[in-house]
Amino acid sequence: MQTADIHRRWLTYFGDRGHTVVPSASLVSDDPSLLFTVAGMVPFVPYLTGLVPPPFPRATSVQKCIRTLDIEEVGKTPRHGTFFQMNGNFSFGDYFKEGAISYAWELLTSSEADGGFGFQEKDLWVTVYKDDDEAIALWKKIAGLPDERIQRLDMDTNYWSTGQPGPAGPCSEIFFDRGPAYGADGGPATDDDRYVEIWNLVFMQYLRGEGQGKSFDILGELPKKNIDTGMGLERVAFIKQGVENMYEIDQVRPVLDHAAEISGRRYGAVHEDDVRMRVIADHVRSSLMLMSDGVTPSNEGGGYILRRLMRRTVRAMRLLGVDAPSFAELFPASRDAMKAAYPEVGTDFDRIQRLALAEEETFLRTLASGTQILDLAVLKTQESGAKELPADTTFLLHDTFGFPIDLTLEIAEEAGLTIDRPAFDALMLQQRTMAKADARAKKGSIADLSVFGEFRALGETVFTGYEYLQTESTILGLIVDGNSVSAAVTGQIAEVILAETSLYAESGGQEADAGTIVGNGFELEVLDVQKPVKGLISHRVQVTSGEVSVGAEATTLVDQDWRRGATQAHSATHLIHAALRQVLGNEAHQAGSYNKAGYMRLDFSWNSALSAATRSEIEEIANLKVRENLEVDTRIMNLDEAKSLGAMALFGEKYGETVRVVEIGGPWSLELCAGTHVARSSEIGLINVVSETSVGSTARRIESLVGLEAFRDLAAERAIVSELTSNLKTPRENLPDRIAELVANLKAAEKRIAQFEAAALSERVPSIAANARSVGSVTLVSENVGSVASSDELRSLVQSVRERLGAVPVVVALAADVAGKPAVIVATNQAARDGGAKAGALAKIAAGVLGGGGGGKDDIAQGGGSDLGAIGAALDAITAAVSA
Template sequence: MQTHEIRRRFLDHFARAGHTEVPSASLILADPNLLFVNSGMVQFVPFYTGEQTPPWATATSVQKCVRTVDIENVGITTRHNTFFQMAGNFSFGDYFKREAISLAWSLLTSSVKEGGYGMDPEKLWATVYLDDDEAVEMWLETGVPLERIQRRGKADNYWSMGIPGPCGTSSEIYFDRGPEYGVAGGPEADEDRYIEIWNLVFMQFIRGEGIGKDDYEIVGRLPRKNIDTGMGVERVAFLLQGVDNVYETDLCRPIIDKAEELTGRSYGVVHADDVRFRIVADHSRTVSMLISAGVNPGNDGRGYVLRRLLRRIVRSARLLGAEKPVMAELMSVVSAQLAPSYPELATDFSRIETVAVGEEIAFLKTLNTGSALFDNTAAAVKAKGSAVIAGADAFTLHDTYGFPIDLTLEMAAEAGLSVDERGFRALMAEQRERAKEDARSRKHAHIDLSIYKELVDRGATEFTGFDELTSEAKVLALIADGVRVPVATAGQDVEVILDRSPLYAESGGQIADRGSITGAGLKLTVNDVQKIAKKLWVHKTTVEQGQITEGDVVQAQADPAWRRGATQGHSGTHMVHAALRQILGPNAVQAGSMNKPGYLRFDFNWQGQLSEQQKADIEAVSNDAVGANFPVNTFVTDLTRAKEMGAMALFGENYGDEVRVVEIGGPFSIELCGGTHVQYSSQIGPITVLGESSVGSGIRRVEAFVGLDSYRHLAKERALLAGVASSLKVPTDEVPARVEQLVERLKVAEKELERTTMAAVLSSAGSFVDTAERVGAVLLVAVAAPEGMPTGDLRTLATDIRSRFGGEPAIVVLLGNADGKVPFVVTVNKSAQDLGFKAGDLVASFGPSIAGRGGGKPEMAQGAGTDPSGIAAGLAAVRTWVAESA
């Protein structure tokens, strides 16, 4: 049975049982505790906690999930994935244990003709919590004998999210793969033979603080009993498809096949290779899904996880023998396999491929750099007479330069060296513990939004701001310091909930309106407006005079000047987005934005810096659209129709069935957007692009002024230009040519100075030659160079000195002193090399004296130290070392 069919059968089974089919949420949700959605129930948490009332009593979904906690174990075990699909059925105060057990059992054991999975009931086992006699009785009712029901403790059969919040006992269903996979005795005896496929959580309690799966207390009960279940789609797939593990199913094996083709090696021959093939297959799926969700490679958070996964793919492919880039072909296979369930992987394939390939190219450069650094490290180790690369050096290569430990181990073996793996692992463990401590310090319970629940349940705030700036409204509630209060007085900060409001609540990149709430003898300043549950407007205010009471009828007003500037900024953002796509193409996809009165910034997916011409073109296209005075049309339609019209949507954003479309100039710009806009594009005013920069790997940012702020900026620029023209005593239109002339004259002067300096450096070579000492069979020049001499001049001087000795064996060591650093150059001519002297070995002799490191080839090495006070000692060490080696 194919995986796509397994998903469909699950949803159909529960739909027939009255459940509402809910689409998978994005992998990225606004939850401070989660980098990614990691279970099927995450999007339903507000319903379980009672913060929101669910729109249905029961639901079913197949949720895309990502877990990277045990990323190092991927491929080593054969049943874990970083990306996986969790099929689930959920009850919000409707049915409980008996129905959950019955529904799961019937889907698993019903025949394929009846819409089930056709599993043999004799191969299924159940586990329950220690004292859950009720669950045991219910499993007996289904026909599972007592000997196939096992009781387990809190760590195994008690579920929570790992933080204070919903929890409850659970019952898990296991499939017995048979004696060839392990010993008998049920899940307690062997979880390789007995594979968990379904977890039924009987959620009815609230857990407190604690760490781990069982170190916490139960501090209360949920408002009602709920059901949360999760069936691992990939695990069921490998069982129903008769393969040994999740990597050999219909959605993973084709990726391994492609990896075999790209590397020339075969899966199933060597265990170490098999692990690498599985890493490639698993991570390729996850990478594709994360990029599709709007994640881009970066150095922290979600971006770092994506970067790490991409690098593990590239590393594994290289270790398998791949000599060329692999990401483009791997992403193509992933799209072909998963697009039937996730069509966005096909429609957004070009961007996914661009991001993945760009990161691969960058990492391949890192690998090349790391190889050079490894060579230097290996040379230093051999110079000391050792055969072991220190764990600290391996860790530095890995942590600072991104050079994988696997490659360090392989290259060390090729060089006849080993690596202190224990030391490396210890440093890695310390780093992981620091990361865990940091995560624990930031991890906290879900923000308590229950105080807003009653208000959310009453219905959404009516936003009147599309049509008016002042609205009469009723005060539904006042909240101060997280507590409902009946009244607030002058000087007090208070959250005001109104039944209707013309003030825009921050969303979609547009910051909130500023304004006021007034009444008889009453005035409040509105400092911010935020949404709760996407539909309740919370006005954050300061009471300036009078007192406000729950139930009051007031006037809410958005600041007209603020709103006018905000609409210019938001409509200007749409102009710039459309211009970017027109100039750069469809891969310039929005990755975020922020706009406020007079200013906008727009982040988009793109590899590489924009040229000056591209920036000028973006500005020109944007202003042409402004000048065209396009009408701005807004309308509400269903999501499918909006996508058919070509409306742009923000990646990672969850949209409802009905969406608001903003259309400017027909096909010029059409986007899904809930913000406020001008009526005609000319009302935006001039758009001035301030610049373009990088805000992360594969993400660029354009910033611009609009309207009067644009005019003020241009006026300031004009004044600056006039000042420069006055200083140069030329008309403003001649300033560029005049500046170019001055720059050329400066370049000529700098080159002349460089020639003069070099001549002075080389003229001193003779005096250094005169200091040569005969040490055994070689001539040694070991001196301190003139203070302030840069490394480039040191290298030139050392080379010239060496050349003056002709064929006689000679060694030149120059130690500089510049800005508190000690740059150095060591050079050894061919005759001295024939006697066994190498530049890198000499560095090891004086390096400790100046706290320096360096490396290079046998004829020349260079580097720098940080302790100028050790120069004299370092030169003495050189003489001693050469004398002992002569």
């Protein structure tokens, strides 16, 4: 049974039984606490927890998921994958335990001819929460399972909650017995490799209180009990296809086979190679699916996870003996295996492949440069006699260069060294702790989402801002410090929930509106407007006067200048995006945007800098569209209808069944967008592209000023040009040549000055060398030479003096004032080093006296500090060290 057939049978079975078939949500989660959709129930959490009223009583889906917590187990077990698909059926206060168990048993055990999965009843076991007698009775009644195939397990495996106060309840898991060849008898409680969990039924029936781990109070039963189930599609697939693990199913195996072919290794011959091929197959598929949902490789967030998956793939290919690029073969194999279930990976493959190849090329260069750094670190460690690479070196390689720690370990072991893994892990933990603290700080301004449940239950916030800048409304709720309150007074910061609002909430790259909320006896300054949960708008305000209370009438007032600037900027973003695609082609796809009054920023998929001519062409096309005074048409329509018209759905955006389409100049610019826009393109005024920069190996960023801000910037440039033409007495059109001439003259003058200074220094060499004296067994020069322009000049002087003194044991230590700071450079010749004089050690001694640091090689080294008055003492310290 092919994976796509399992997918189809699932949706057909539950769709025929009154479940609304819900398409898979994006892998990029709406939940601000999650990077990715990590389970099939994630898109339904607002309905399951009661935060948002469910739009249907029962639903079913096959949800794409990404989970990387067990990434180190990928390839080692039959069931761990970073990308997986979760079949789910959900009930929101509709059917409960009996219905869930009945559906599960019927679908599993019905014949394939009847649309079921055709499992034999004798091969299925179930586990239940140890105190859930009701579930045990139902399994006996519905499935006729004997006691020995129903096992009671503890809370850690068979009880579900979010870990916070809220819904909770027992669960029941269904396992398939693979037979005695895979492990000991005795059921799921004894051997997890023989008994494969294929389906988990969660019975949300209780309200839990505060507590940690297993210790929390049950406050009572939920007024509406919910069902959340999840069947692992890949697990069922490998069982039904008669293969050993999820990496060998029809959607994954082709990549594994390509990895074997490229490497010349045979799958099934060597265990370590098998694990590497499975890692490659899993990670290529995961990367393909992430990029199809708009994730691009980067150093933060979801992009970092994607980059890690792709680099682990390169690493695994390297361990298979393949140093050359391989993504050009691996990704098409995954595309062909997945496009039947997810057609978008085929239609968008050119962009995906370009991202993949660019990332692979970048990492192969990283490996080359990182290997050089690591080789140098290994050499220094060996020369010092140590047996362990410093943790700061391994962390630098990992954090800055993206060099995998296991590759560092391998190279170190080949050199007879170890790495300080505990210290490395401590540095990684410190970094993660800082990142989590930063994330908490960024989220601190928004109240805990659970507090919004009572307000969302009253209905969706009506946004009137497309038509009106002023709207009369009623205050439904106030939140202060995360708690619902009845009133807020002057000086307090609060979140305000209104029935209607004309204030735009930040979304789609557009910053929230500025404005005020006023009512009888109070005025509120709007600091931010957000959508904390789907369908609800929250206004973060400061009470500037009076007292505001729940139930009061209020009027939202949008700052007209701000909104005008924001609409100009957002419409300009659409024009720049369309101009980019006209000039560069459809591969230049928007990958993120930000706009506010007077400013727009657009990130787009591209891996090379734009020439000045290309940048100017894009800017001119956009401004010509402004001049054409094109109508900006907005329409509300069904999502499928919008896509059939060619409207672009931008990555990172979430769309419902009904969408808003913004059209500028017909099909030239046609996008799904909920932002605010001008009525005609001429209202944008002026678009001034001010920069085009890199934001990663596969993305560029273009920034523009818009409207009045664009005019002001050009006026400022005009003033600068006017001043230059006046001061240089040169017409504007000749300024570039005149400035180039002045720069060339300046460089020539600087070169001549440097030559004079070098000659002057050379003339000092004989007199400095003449001051040499015997100290112990060496000839020592120790002198303060005054002020020099740079440390390089001082170094050249030291080396010249050393050469002049010949082959006798020589130590030269010269100090100087370099740009107001003391510097000392020490040089030794081979005869002095043979006698034990080391330049690095001597420079370190001098630097300590100067109040700084220093060191270097045995033949030449440098030190510095902050105390110019200590130069004499520093040179005396060197003399004392040489004579010791």
